Amino acid sequence: MDSVLSLTPLLQAGEPVTRPTFWRIGSVGEVLFYYLAAVTILVFLYGVYDRFARYARGTEDPFDRLDDLPGRVLQAAKTVTTNEKQFDRDLYGGIMHAFILWGFLTLLIGTTILGIDMDIYRNLTAWFTGERQSFFVGDFYLSYSLVMDSLGFLFVVGVGMALYRRYVTRNERLWGKHTSSEDALFVWTLFLLGVGGYLTEGLRILGTGYPDFETVSFVGWFVADVFGFVGVSQSGAAALYPIAWWSHAVLALGFIAWIPYAKPFHMISSFANLVTRDEKAGNRLPGVPADLAPDEIGFTGIEDLSWKQLLDHDACTKCGRCSAVCPAKASGRPLDPRDVVLDLKAYRESVDAGGEQTPIVADGGGVIDAATMESCMSCMACMDACPVDIEHVPQFTEMNRRLTETGAMDEGVQDVMMDVFMKGNSFGEPQRKRSNWADDLDFDIPDARDEAVEYLWYVGDYPSFDERNKRIARSVAKILEAADVSYGILYDDEKTDGNDVRRVGEEGLFEELADHHADVLADCEFEKIVCTDPHSFNTFKHEYPVLNGLEWPAEEGDVYHYTQVVNDLASDLPLSGTELDYTVTYHDPCHLGRMNNEYDAPRDLVRETGCDLFEMPRNRADSFCCGGGGGGLWIDQDEDTKPSEERLREALEDTDAGERVEKFVVACPMCMTMYEDGRKTGNYEDELEIVGVSELLAEAIDAAGREPEGATAGVEVDTDAGGEGATADD
Ligand code: SF4
Numbered sequence: 001m002d003s004v005l006s007l008t009p010l011l012q013a014g015e016p017v018t019r020p021t022f023w024r025i026g027s028v029g030e031v032l033f034y035y036l037a038a039v040t041i042l043v044f045l046y047g048v049y050d051r052f053a054r055y056a057r058g059t060e061d062p063f064d065r066l067d068d069l070p071g072r073v074l075q076a077a078k079t080v081t082t083n084e085k086q087f088d089r090d091l092y093g094g095i096m097h098a099f100i101l102w103g104f105l106t107l108l109i110g111t112t113i114l115g116i117d118m119d120i121y122r123n124l125t126a127w128f129t130g131e132r133q134s135f136f137v138g139d140f141y142l143s144y145s146l147v148m149d150s151l152g153f154l155f156v157v158g159v160g161m162a163l164y165r166r167y168v169t170r171n172e173r174l175w176g177k178h179t180s181s182e183d184a185l186f187v188w189t190l191f192l193l194g195v196g197g198y199l200t201e202g203l204r205i206l207g208t209g210y211p212d213f214e215t216v217s218f219v220g221w222f223v224a225d226v227f228g229f230v231g232v233s234q235s236g237a238a239a240l241y242p243i244a245w246w247s248h249a250v251l252a253l254g255f256i257a258w259i260p261y262a263k264p265f266h267m268i269s270s271f272a273n274l275v276t277r278d279e280k281a282g283n284r285l286p287g288v289p290a291d292l293a294p295d296e297i298g299f300t301g302i303e304d305l306s307w308k309q310l311l312d313h314d315a316c317t318k319c320g321r322c323s324a325v326c327p328a329k330a331s332g333r334p335l336d337p338r339d340v341v342l343d344l345k346a347y348r349e350s351v352d353a354g355g356e357q358t359p360i361v362a363d364g365g366g367v368i369d370a371a372t373m374e375s376c377m378s379c380m381a382c383m384d385a386c387p388v389d390i391e392h393v394p395q396f397t398e399m400n401r402r403l404t405e406t407g408a409m410d411e412g413v414q415d416v417m418m419d420v421f422m423k424g425n426s427f428g429e430p431q432r433k434r435s436n437w438a439d440d441l442d443f444d445i446p447d448a449r450d451e452a453v454e455y456l457w458y459v460g461d462y463p464s465f466d467e468r469n470k471r472i473a474r475s476v477a478k479i480l481e482a483a484d485v486s487y488g489i490l491y492d493d494e495k496t497d498g499n500d501v502r503r504v505g506e507e508g509l510f511e512e513l514a515d516h517h518a519d520v521l522a523d524c525e526f527e528k529i530v531c532t533d534p535h536s537f538n539t540f541k542h543e544y545p546v547l548n549g550l551e552w553p554a555e556e557g558d559v560y561h562y563t564q565v566v567n568d569l570a571s572d573l574p575l576s577g578t579e580l581d582y583t584v585t586y587h588d589p590c591h592l593g594r595m596n597n598e599y600d601a602p603r604d605l606v607r608e609t610g611c612d613l614f615e616m617p618r619n620r621a622d623s624f625c626c627g628g629g630g631g632g633l634w635i636d637q638d639e640d641t642k643p644s645e646e647r648l649r650e651a652l653e654d655t656d657a658g659e660r661v662e663k664f665v666v667a668c669p670m671c672m673t674m675y676e677d678g679r680k681t682g683n684y685e686d687e688l689e690i691v692g693v694s695e696l697l698a699e700a701i702d703a704a705g706r707e708p709e710g711a712t713a714g715v716e717v718d719t720d721a722g723g724e725g726a727t728a729d730d
């Protein structure tokens, strides 16, 4: 495939295997080309400088995103070249993008190699040896031509696939509020560049009389044949060649100059975004600087956005992967994560151009509406799906902080926040009732404030106060007793963990809760923390340890979800692995799976009971949120279908079980509440039961205890955990 520089004069017999440059372009044309190329490079460099200068005017980012820069660049290069993110959930998109990317990079590298030969190597050899030499000859030239033609062909195929998907099958994901002419211009320009290169090459091969060695340029050879077939003669091809060459050259130079000013800039910005990614983005949110006045908290204006957030917006390719996996959008809520990113970008561009300023987020009249932010469940599916690592959730939290400060937060959430503030729990119950869930047990739960324990168990609000979830707390206690481990709880010194408090924007209250727990734990003697709720687990593990000024007495590695601890203790449990024979499916909670990469421990435990475990299509990192996170559990949403109902339908209709699953297994108390609700409102009560992993295990331990040879660990485990009775005390 011809690049704009690989231009061949008529070859004479006996001349080396190569193609001399600027065939039929002439010396004036050559000078003009270099002039245009220089202007192009200046326009390109200015555009790139302007973009990055704009980022530099953003606020500082609280995290170190440039440590181990070589390692970061290598990792980003691996992510880009393997196309791993594009293949995720979309084989067609992965192949398409890989063809375009690899083809484009090959053509870019090939053109650069030719430029080095022409403008550097030949001049240097002339300077030092007196003879102008080229390495663009012989085997090198033949290999070069073969590689360029092959990868260039993949490039054209890839762009063709993109056109087909955009304009023929009209993939819904690619069309949205911000679809514009630049999207069409981008993809059609790539197509014309690819096809134009082959047309130019075909004319050259025909015009130069089919040099034998040019068979390596097999696509160009084929195009030359087509020209010949439609009646173009050798002299006609030679005459047409300069027209084709200049068209191709001007288009290529125009494209390069355009890159920093429109969608093609994502080729640069997305790489920069990958290099500066925060691998814990969303797991731990940035804090609020202590010296900020209330009217400065959150996104008040575009000047509050950090350089990374501005880069995020420019890196967006409009691919729509985030929107396609967003449970809020799927439920008909007024949230489309791509639109939020691009709305913010469009607003910034308009302000930079002198446009009117409005509040970034408000209950009416803002760039982003309050209802949009209230719709987010902080499930992180958008961030997981984004191929360029855009960090949606931290930005959404900044907007929630603004809504909180302006009193525009949803009333239901405000009430819960008041309960947490006044009572220390999201149920508004007296704290002395916090441990009432344990009253029915026939053993005492040790008090970790009074005795040294191995596992300090943070029970959490829902297992402490919600009737259905109290069964989860009791079953976890029974398992810990059965495994004979040293553990204890904080009784009424335990308060709301604050994970969702933080995500709805109440940073001050979150900090108070973190301070409280740090103080209480500082007086306890323990080795590890174990949490019932993945939300607590996430915040204890990732957020408390890095909170400014907090002396948190535990390390990240000391914090576990109960399924992890119990899985490690599984060999100490009196189970044979055949106690239960239910057909079940398991739902990965966002905060345990996608956010903390724990998929196997709960599955191992379910299998440990003897149940047959089958997967829903959306499992592990692709799991579909129950709708409860990010304050979703506290808001009455106006939606077409609840995410929980949609998920239960998936469990009943789409698992690979071949029969109806009987139990829908959860590992998160909030999921339990959401799915019990979805089971009722979706009319699934007669079809499916919701059970916790711990309930299944407790039932299995109890079943083992009833077998003559089954030895329990000296603990009688009651059977209220499983079977239809599991929801009896709802
Ligand atoms: S975090 Fe979840 S609910 Fe919120 S925008 Fe992303 S995908 Fe949608």
Ligand code: SF4
Pocket (backbone or CB within 6 Å): 315, 316, 317, 318, 319, 320, 321, 322, 323, 337, 338, 341, 382, 385, 386, 387, 388, 389, 390
């Ligand atoms: S934010 Fe990421 S996933 Fe969403 S449209 Fe932009 S690039 Fe695609």
